[in-house]
Amino acid sequence: MILMLIVLLACSSPEKLLQKGNYDALIDKSIKKIIKDPNSSEDVELLDKAYKLANQQDIERINYLKLENNPNSWDEVLSLYARLKDRQTKVRKVLPLKLHGRTINYEFVDYDREMVEAKRKAAEYFYTHGKSLMQNNSKESFRQAYYELNKANNYSGGAYPDIDQLITEARFNGTSRVLVSAINNSQLRLPQDFMENLLALNSTGLNSEWVEYHFRPLDENIDFDFYVDINLQIIDVSPEIVRDSDRQFKKKVEDGFNYALDARGNVMKDSTGNDIKIPKYKELSCTVIDKTQEKSVTLKGEVETISSNPKRVISKDPISATTQFRHVSARAVGDLDALDTETRKLVETKEIPFPDDMTMVYDTSEGLKQAIMDVIRRNRQYIR
Numbered sequence: 001m002i003l004m005l006i007v008l009l010a011c012s013s014p015e016k017l018l019q020k021g022n023y024d025a026l027i028d029k030s031i032k033k034i035i036k037d038p039n040s041s042e043d044v045e046l047l048d049k050a051y052k053l054a055n056q057q058d059i060e061r062i063n064y065l066k067l068e069n070n071p072n073s074w075d076e077v078l079s080l081y082a083r084l085k086d087r088q089t090k091v092r093k094v095l096p097l098k099l100h101g102r103t104i105n106y107e108f109v110d111y112d113r114e115m116v117e118a119k120r121k122a123a124e125y126f127y128t129h130g131k132s133l134m135q136n137n138s139k140e141s142f143r144q145a146y147y148e149l150n151k152a153n154n155y156s157g158g159a160y161p162d163i164d165q166l167i168t169e170a171r172f173n174g175t176s177r178v179l180v181s182a183i184n185n186s187q188l189r190l191p192q193d194f195m196e197n198l199l200a201l202n203s204t205g206l207n208s209e210w211v212e213y214h215f216r217p218l219d220e221n222i223d224f225d226f227y228v229d230i231n232l233q234i235i236d237v238s239p240e241i242v243r244d245s246d247r248q249f250k251k252k253v254e255d256g257f258n259y260a261l262d263a264r265g266n267v268m269k270d271s272t273g274n275d276i277k278i279p280k281y282k283e284l285s286c287t288v289i290d291k292t293q294e295k296s297v298t299l300k301g302e303v304e305t306i307s308s309n310p311k312r313v314i315s316k317d318p319i320s321a322t323t324q325f326r327h328v329s330a331r332a333v334g335d336l337d338a339l340d341t342e343t344r345k346l347v348e349t350k351e352i353p354f355p356d357d358m359t360m361v362y363d364t365s366e367g368l369k370q371a372i373m374d375v376i377r378r379n380r381q382y383i384r
Contacts, residue, residue, distance in 0.1 A: 014046050023054035024083075027090065034094045044099045051091055051106070058084050072129070074122035075151070081118055085111045123155035127163065134170060139225075139384070142174030143210055178213045178383055179224040180376070185301075186235045190361075198230060198365055201373050211383055213376075226383050227306040230319075230372055234300040235361060240354045241294045246287055251338040255282040286334030288343060291351055295325040297360040299368045303375040305382060314382045317375040321367030323360050327352055 017026040030047035033040055058080045065073040065080075088109065097104040130148035133141040149167045152160065182198045184190050199215045206213045214224075260268040260276035268276045299321050305314040329351045336344065355363075 014043075018046065018050060021053075021057075023050040023057070024087065026050040027054065027087065031090060031094055034097070038094070038098070041099055044097045044104070047091070047094070048097065048099065048104055051087070054087060055084060071121070071125040074118050074125055078115060078118040078122050078155075081111045081115045084109070085115070119155045123152045123159065126152035127156070127160055130170070131166065134166070134173075137173075139174055139176060139210075142170045146170035146174055174210060176211045176225040176383060177218070177222065178211065178226040178228060179217065180213060180215050180228040180230070182230040182232065184232050186232050188235045188361075190232075194362065194365065197362075198232070198369060198372070201369055201376075203373075206376070206380070208380075211380075223308070225308055226314075227304075227308065228376060228379075229304045229306065230301065231304060232299065232301040232368075234298070236298040236300070237357050237360070238294075238296045241292075243292045243294075245290045245292075247290065247343075249286045249288060249334075249338045249340075249343065251284045252281045253284055253337065254279050256280045284335040284338035286332050286336060286338040288330050288332050288339065288347065290328060290330045290346075293325070293327045293329075293351065293354060295354055295360070296322060297357070297364045298322045299361070299364050301368075303372060303379075305379050307382075315379055317379070319368060319371040319375060321364050321371055323364040323367065325355055325360065 014026055014029065017023075017029070027047060027050050030043045030050065033043040034047065037043070062077055062080050065077050088106070088111075091106065092108075095105055126148040130145040130152060133145035133148065146167060149163060149170060153163050153167065156163070180199060180201075182195045184195060201215065203213055203215070213228075257277040257279050260278050262268050270276050301319050303315075303317045303319055305317075306312070307314055328346065329349045330343070330346045332339065332347045336347070339347065
């Protein structure tokens with residue numbers, strides 16, 4: 001950690017910043033130091049050098065772009081003028097500067113006129129180019145047009161009467177829409193609410209800037225770009241299985257006592273004079289009949305992701321979910337005192353009815369919904 005700190009400090013030292021051409025970072029650093037210590041000649045000298053080099057670099061770039069006269073360069077020109085203005089504002093906080101007996105006070109330059117002109121020309125370019133992009137009639141072109149028309153709108157201040165409509169159109173046409181549907185291709189007829197419930201998915205975070213997921217059809221005039229079809233193919237309901245098994249429990253418990261007798265038949269005494277008693281034991285036994293009830297439901301299918309333009313299947317992913325019912329009860333034959341605490345509780349558990357098929361199918365659908373969402377999220381990479 002110390003080594004990393006040393007490296008970071010070295011990389012951000014004033015000399016390194018100057019060497020690497022990070023003039024604005026050096027200017028910010030120097031201004032902070034000069035505010036604390038206006039007499040720091042080292043910081044003043046570094047600020048003066050960085051300020052002049054940064055301005056020279058930006059002005060040379062502006063002159064080149066203007067000479068090149070490429071209409072798509074006006075956005076960069078505007079950005080460069082904004083940087084010059086911002087830099088000038090920062091440096092004015094510490095002006096005038098004193099260095100080796102001389103006073104440094106930079107001439108104030110009004111960049112506003114140049115910025116207004118660059119903004120107007122940038123807006124004109126983005127408006128014209130954005131409309132041109134929309135003629136390509138592709139998703140990517142509409143999306144780029146949306147960004148450019150928004151820039152034109154911000155720069156122009158409402159100079160183009162139709163720009164709001166154009167932005168709305170670019171946004172609508174640039175958006176990919178996905179329709180998620182559930183289809184029952186299994187051997188079992190299912191109620192409509194079951195299929196609707198299968199589409200009640202947790203779609204939080206599924207939509208992105210340019211992709212919308214829909215779980216029911218929109219206006220019939222709106223076309224979908226992708227389809228996600230949930231094909232339910234197999235509903236496997238197992239038989240109701242009941243298994244019995246026996247367990248034997250035996251336990252020795254104390255059952256009274258006998259007196260210890262000597263050879264003459266007299267009761268023997270211990271060292272304190274009390275009668276010596278010998279405990280008697282009896283064996284308790286109990287048979288426990290365990291009854292295990294089992295039943296399971298498995299739903300299987302696949303999620304098919306389809307592109308509409310061009311028409312093709314992007315992926316087919318299997319999905320499945322299983323719900324298991326298992327209940328253990330028991331009855332006892334014999335002496336319950338022979339049982340341990342856990343088995344005694346089990347004997348108190350009674351047999352219950354098996355859940356019906358549809359209840360278990362509905363329960364299993366919750367696990368299937370999670371599997372469906374896992375596939376949809378994994379396949380988001382294919383949908384743009």
